[in-house]
Amino acid sequence: MKEVAIGIDIGGTNTAIGIVDRDGHCLVETSIPTDTHDDVTKYVADVSKKIQDIIAFSEGALDIKGIGIGAPNANYHKGTIENAPNLRWKGIIKFSELFQSHFPGITVALTNDANAAAMGEMMYGGAKGMKDFIVITLGTGLGSGVVSNGELVYGHDGFAGEIGHTIAVYNGRMCGCGRKGCLETYASATGVKRSIFQLMCDSNKPSSLRDIPFSKMTSSDVYKAAVAGDELALECFDYTGKILGEKMADSVAHTSPEAIFLFGGMAKSGDLIINPTKKYMEEAMLPIFKNKVKILPSALGDVNAAVLGASALVWSELDK
Numbered sequence: 001m002k003e004v005a006i007g008i009d010i011g012g013t014n015t016a017i018g019i020v021d022r023d024g025h026c027l028v029e030t031s032i033p034t035d036t037h038d039d040v041t042k043y044v045a046d047v048s049k050k051i052q053d054i055i056a057f058s059e060g061a062l063d064i065k066g067i068g069i070g071a072p073n074a075n076y077h078k079g080t081i082e083n084a085p086n087l088r089w090k091g092i093i094k095f096s097e098l099f100q101s102h103f104p105g106i107t108v109a110l111t112n113d114a115n116a117a118a119m120g121e122m123m124y125g126g127a128k129g130m131k132d133f134i135v136i137t138l139g140t141g142l143g144s145g146v147v148s149n150g151e152l153v154y155g156h157d158g159f160a161g162e163i164g165h166t167i168a169v170y171n172g173r174m175c176g177c178g179r180k181g182c183l184e185t186y187a188s189a190t191g192v193k194r195s196i197f198q199l200m201c202d203s204n205k206p207s208s209l210r211d212i213p214f215s216k217m218t219s220s221d222v223y224k225a226a227v228a229g230d231e232l233a234l235e236c237f238d239y240t241g242k243i244l245g246e247k248m249a250d251s252v253a254h255t256s257p258e259a260i261f262l263f264g265g266m267a268k269s270g271d272l273i274i275n276p277t278k279k280y281m282e283e284a285m286l287p288i289f290k291n292k293v294k295i296l297p298s299a300l301g302d303v304n305a306a307v308l309g310a311s312a313l314v315w316s317e318l319d320k
Contacts, residue, residue, distance in 0.1 A: 076111045138189070
């Protein structure tokens with residue numbers, strides 16, 4: 001039998017599920033919608049059924065060593081998801097316990113989705129051999145996982161490293177967490193969408209993006225316009241990189257990382273986001289840190305990256 005881990009990445013829209021071996025090969029991958037499930041108990045049952053169907057189909061060829069789950073506002077210490085603004089289920093949910101009821105005797109480990117990405121980067125990606133680095137996930141929101149001396153930083157309550165919910169603009173945009181001006185309201189896919197409309201309101205410059213209504217606009221549209229040379233789209237990336245870079249300079253002062261990895265859909269914009277972010281980070285950096293910190297795209301690639309990160313949590317737990 002082949003030893004494998006189940007990796008589950010819970011997003012606000014979809015949940016990706018994969019069977020991953022110790023070498024980081026995703027043998028099977030599937031998904032279910034997240035946002036159509038109002039009842040978390042039913043959701044866990046549906047995800048578990050998907051996993052059990054895969055196990056049954058393998059006809060005994062797979063040895064499931066554990067289940068790793070990456071989720072917003074997940075508390076590693078308690079196995080809970082707590083007041084996640086981008087999920088339908090509110091309050092404090094005993095998530096690991098719910099999964100454990102479907103898989104008795106199997107290790108279930110839960111962590112913040114960005115922490116899972118950091119674990120995957122360390123085990124399978126560009127952070128191999130690094131002891132101090134940060135992973136920033138640029139998706140619907142902005143998550144972050146901080147690794148110091150080879151260990152994920154969880155803090156005393158399990159919620160350390162929430163860079164996306166540090167204030168970037170005082171009394172700025174309303175955030176899903178209930179506060180104003182959080183970094184993720186500017187440096188994320190939804191933040192880019194808000195920024196391009198702000199720029200279009202404040203300028204008379206022509207742009208192909210003016211023909212797209214707010215409800216239909218995506219960060220991908222802004223990326224495509226920027227690649228085509230659209231001036232407002234390019235300004236949008238510069239504005240986003242400025243805010244992100246300035247906040248990353250603060251994070252460097254806190255942990256002195258060797259590198260900061262950008263992960264997620266918006267990170268695929270490559271130099272359009274990396275170059276301005278690096279520029280403004282260096283401008284805002286304390287002199288002792290200047291030109292020491294690399295900004296790199298995730299090396300996990302496009303395929304199964306989030307699932308790999310979640311599965312890496314299992315191997316880490318077993319290695320302990």
